[in-house]
Amino acid sequence: MDTFWLEYIIWMIVVILALIITFFILMLKILRYHNKLKDSKILTYKNETEHLLIEYLYSAKKGLNFSNCQLDIIKKLKNDVLNKQKRKVITAVFVNLIQEVSGELIDSMRELYEEIGLLYCTEKNLESNQSNLIALAIRDLRRFKIKKVEKKIDKFINHPRKEVRREAHLYFIQLFKLKGLENLKKLKLPLTEWDQIQLLNELKNFNSLELPDISNWLKLENDYVLIFILNVIKIFNRIDAKEELLDLLNHQNSDIRVKVIDLLDHFEITEANPKLKERYNNLTHKEKSVFFNLIEKTATIEDTSFLKKFVYQETFEIKFKALKILKGINQKEYNLISKESRNIESNEIIHFLNSSYGF
C-alpha cells in the first residue's frame, strides 16, 4: 500500500512537471512571437514619431504659436503619451533628436515636450519609489534642459542611491554651470571614480577661466569632492591655490596626499621636496612612487645624496627610478655606483640603463 502511494505521488509529480514544461513551450512560443511583434511595432512607431517630430519642427509659422499642422501633431502625440510603451519610444526619439539639432529647434522641441505631457510624466517619475526611474527622469530633464524643476532635483543631491545622486549633480552642472557646481559642496556622500569621470566630462565644456577661486574648494571636508577638485585642477591647469595645495600634504587621507604630489609633479613645483624628503620613511608606497616622478622632472645635482640612499634598497620601481634619475643628473656618481654595485637587481637595472635608450 505504501509503495502504491509513493508511486502515485511520483507519477503525479511527473505529470505536473510535464504540464509545466508544456506550458513553458507554449510560453516560449508566445514570448518570442510577442517580442517580434513588439520589435516591429516599436520600429514602425519610432519611424512614425521621428517623421512627425521633424514635420513639427519644420511646420512652424511666424506669428503663430502653433500652426495647424503642429496642433494636429500635438494632439496625436498627447494621446500616444498615455500609452506607456509609446511614451518610452517618444522619449527615446526626443532624446536622440535633441542631440542632433541646435538653436531654435531645441526650444521648439522643449516646448513640444512640455505641451504633449511628457514633462508632466517625467516629473511624476521624480516621485517614484524606484531609484532607476528617478535617475532616468533626471537624465531626461537634463537633456531637455528643463531648469524650472531645479528645486525638485535639489533634494536628490544626497540621495542614498549613487545613480540618482550622479544624475542630480550632472543636471546641475550641465544646466547651471558654475552655480550648479556649487551643489557639490552640499554633498555629504561619496563620489565614485565613475561619477568623477562623468562630472569631469561635463566640466570640459567650461572655460578654465570661468572656474571660481579653487582655494575654497580645497578646504572641503568631503574627501571625495576634494579628490574631484584635485582632478579639476590638473585638467584645467589651475595652479592659483598653491599654498592650500601644499597644506594638503598633511591631509590624513593618503589618497589625497598622493593626488597632491601628483599635482606637484604635473606643475613641477619643488617647494615641497625638502619636506617630502624629510618624511620619506613615513610615506606610503604610492606616495613614494609619485614623489619619485616629481623628482625625476625636477632633480638637480643637489639631489644626489638623497637618491643614492635608494639605489640598493627599496622596491624595484624606486630603485629603477633612483638610478635612472642619478644617471641623468650626476654621471660621475652613477658610474661609481655601476662599478661598485654588488646588488643583483641594481646591476640588472644598470645594465639595462647602460645598454639601451630605455623604453
Place this chain on the structure above:
Amino acid sequence: MDFENTFRIVLIGLEYFFLIFSILIISSYVILAYFSSRETKTYLKKNNFVEYKDLLSSKISPSISIIAPAFNESLNIVENVRSLLSIHYVNYNVIIVNDGSKDDSLEKLIAAYSLIKVDYFIHNKIKTQPLRKGVFKSKNPAFDKLIVIDKENGGKADALNFGINISQSKYLACIDVDCLLLEDSLQRMVKPFLDTNDKKVIASGGVIRIANSCKIENGKLIEINFPKKWIERAQVLEYLRSFLLGRMAWARLNGLLVISGAFGMFDREIAIKVGGYDTNTVGEDMEIIVRMRRYMEETKQKYKVAYIPDPLCWTEAPDNYKIFISQRNRWTRGTIETLKIHKKIGLNPKYGILGMLSFPYWFIFERLAPIVEVAGIVYFVLLVVFREINWSFVLGIFLIAYLFSLIFSFVAIFSEELTYRQYKKKGIGLILVLTIILEPLILHPFVLYAAIKGNIDYYFNKNKKWGVMTRKGLSKK
C-alpha cells in the same frame, strides 16, 4: 541474518543519501535561479541608461592592458589582434604573448604590424619562462597600443604572468587570443571597478557566448546565428544556464569562485600581490580568483568579485566530442586541483561566504556531483542485476530528474529572452525547445564521462596537462 540486516541498512542508507543529494542539488538550483533573476533585474535597471561613452574621452579613465597568450595561433592571429586593437577605449594597450609557438605566428605579426624589436626592461615580479626573441613594438603609430612578446613556452598561465610583468596598467584584461570582444567590452567590464567605493573590486567577469556559426568579418561580430551542430547547440544552452543562472546568482551573493579564462578583468596590484597565475594547475582561471579572494579575506579587506551579464565575449566551442571531452576533462582537473590547494578555506568561518558557502557548494555540487551520479548509476545497475526492480517507480524517478533538468533549461532560455535576446531569427524557438529536450541525452552523458575521466587522470595520470584544443577559427566561418 546479521549480515543481511547490515546489508539492508547500508542499502537503505545509500538510497537516502542519493535522495537527499538530489533534493539538495535541485533546491540549490532553485535558489540560484531566484538570486540570479534578482541580480539580472537589478543590473539592467541600474545600467540601462549608463553613458559609457564618457569613458572614451576622459583623461582620468584608468589604464587597462589586454593580455592575450598565443600558442600556434598562426591561422587567425593577425585578424584577432586587429579585432583587439579596434576596441573602443581611451587608455589601453594590447600585450600579445607568443608562448613559444612553433608556427609562424610571430613572423606574421611582424609583417602585418611592422614590428621591430625594442629594449624593454622586464621586472620579473612573477617568475616566468625567459624571453625567446624579445619584445616587439610597431613602427606604425596606428598600432602603438600593441606590444608583442616572444618567449619560451611555459603554458597559458606562464604567458599571462609574463604579460602581467610587462604591463604597467591599473587593470588587466586577460583573454584568450581567439576570443572576440565586443567594441564596448572594456568600458563595461571596468565599470564595477570604478563605481564601487565601499569595497575593493578585485576582479570582474563576463558572460561568454558561443560564436560557432556566427558571421564574423574583420574581427567584428556581424550576425548572430544559432549553431548548426547539436553538440554546439547543447553547449549554447549549457553556457546560458551556467552564466545567466549560476554565476549571476553567485555574483549577487559575492561568492563567485571562477571567472572564465576567456575574458576576465583583474586589479593588477592584487594579482601581483598574490603571485599571479599558478603554472602548476590546469584550472588557473579558477585558482587565481580563489587565491585573490583568500588573500583579501586573510588581510581583512572588504572586496567584491563583480560579474557582467552583458554578452561581451564570443568564443568558439568544441564542435566534436573528442575535443569537448578533452576540454571538460581539463576543467574537472582544474577544479579538483584548486579545491585541493585551498582546502583550508572549506567550512572555515574565518573566510566568510567564501569558506562557508561557495567553497562547500563547489566541493559538493561541482566536485562530487559527477561521482555521486555515476555511483547512483552503478547502484541502479546492481539493483537491476541482483534485485527485483519496480520499473514503474524507477521510470517515474528518472522522469522527474529529466523533467527538472528541462525546467532549469527553460528558465535559462526565458532569462535570455527577457533580457538580451541574442537569438532572434525565425525558427530558432523550435530549435531551442528541441535542444532543451535533447541536451540531457546528447551532452550530459559526455560531460559525466569527461568528469570521471578527469578524476581518473588527476589521480592516475599526473603528467597529463592541458590537452589539445583544436580551433577552426571564428573568422573562417
